[in-house]
Amino acid sequence: MVDDEVRAVFARAGCTGALLVQPLDEDGEFGLNADQPVVPASVVKVLVALEAETWFAEGRLDPREPVALSAADRTPGPVGVSLFEDDAVLSWRDMVTLMLTISDNPSTDALTRRLGVDALNTAAARLGLGNTVVRSDLRAMLDSIGESLGHAGWADLVAWSDRASAQESARTDARLPATRALTPGAGTRTTPRDMVTLLRLVWTDQAGPPAACARVRALMARQLTRHRIASAFRPPVRVAAKSGGLVGVVRNEVGVVSCPDGRRYAAAVFTRSRPGADDAAVNAAIGTATARAIASLHREKT
Structure with a gap:
């Protein structure tokens, strides 16, 4: 059974993993825990980008408007503006670019605050994503992890970890998966099925104005991360995707795989592991599981 093979991967x-893969242009699907609530991490940025681009296309927000991102009030993250030491000024549309290509957190939170969490949830409901809920921006989510572990917030947790003993760090790591932000269904949440639905709507121009959908597709195709779904495929197969990860527990990716014969597949893969798991192995498993699901669907049609 292919589902047993994927579980073994x-x-x-x-x-552990949850995934759904569907052909974009015909019926059928391969799923494993496809309706299970999962923690989206940065995968939720696809929804934020779509709503922002919809506002641009409809004239509700000027994409060229310059916006100051203060160094003193900056969302933590491993890349991009999070690493800047000075204030930065970017346009809204350039923030969308940074958000989808390198998963920039300060850009995401600036956009989330401008659009509003309520608008993101209204968009999810409009698109039929009944199990997708955004609870807060990323900074508040990170702070909630620190608070759940007995600290004032994320910055306090990071400062403590720099001086903590190995034993103290191990005890904290053991408690991480049970924090609200990392508990499926408790914080910001989605399901593999909702994310595949979102991808299908974006790729068929049904998620919003065609210009908005086209820009989301184009930026996802330029994502810098290529070691998850894309790792299992070689040119001329093309992969447009958005990855997400959170504190070594959650590693995810959603995207569309386009084959040279015209077949296209929307895939959403979500994983969970204990802190300290082999990052490279989990990333490769996301690609392998996607490839096996696509191969299974292809065999069904031949």
């Missing part, structure tokens, strides 16, 4: 990598 995740198990060998030291994680």
